[in-house]
Amino acid sequence: MNWYLAQRTGDAAEFHALDPAPVRSATFHTVDRPTLVLGSSQRPSEVDHRVADALGIEVVTRRSGGGAVLLLPGEHVWLDLVVPAGDPLWHDDVGAAMVWVGELWRAALADLDVVGTVHRGPLQSSAWSRQVCFSGLGTGEVLAPDGGKLVGVAQRRTRTTARFQTMCHLRWRPELVAALVTPPRPQATDLATAAVPVTATADDLVAVLARHLPV
Secondary structure, three states: OOOEEEEEEEOHHHHHHOOOOOOOEEEEEEEOOOEEEEOOOOOHHHEOHHHHHHHOOEEEEOOOOOOEEEEOOOOEEEEEEEEEOOOOOOOOOOOHHHHHHHHHHHHHHHHOOOOOEEOOOOOEOOOOOOOEHHHOEOOOOEEOOOOOEEEEEEEEEOOOEEEEEEEEEOOOOHHHHHHOEOOOOOOHHHHOOOEOOOOOOHHHHHHHHHHOOOO
């Protein structure tokens, strides 16, 4: 089956709010402004909005679960994948549905000499995983050899589509992420090893991910 491929730059809240068509699509999205994206179960009160305002960081909410993700222009690769119900990539088990997504990333990273493994076990929480996405570990996410997270994966499912929101950091800023959490907040050192930035250019990563999309 063919994929509809697209690249977008713009507002993260607007993109998250879209209801995708029930067709296979792979969209690479880049934010046009610093943005903190909260998971669907998070409350605005979990963010220190004085810090966000001072740093010019917009705070928005996505419709998939997990903790907050800080997106800075040019410092991440965000791949949004949609598969329709009945597609060979569809899986009724929500957790099992994440595995092929992680394997896509793992294979693409391997082409760039970045070693990763796909977590196939259940959700693993940490002291700060509710507030910070990369501080926890979910099924299908990709880990570096030292245990830090290379790729985060979130899923939103409806009757007609499964939407997988995936991203890696090209630069990890634990001090900024920690500062955005409402006190009592983590220290930057608490989050320093939670994420592992990918040592590749965004263009190279987009190219290999597109090449590895399953048929």
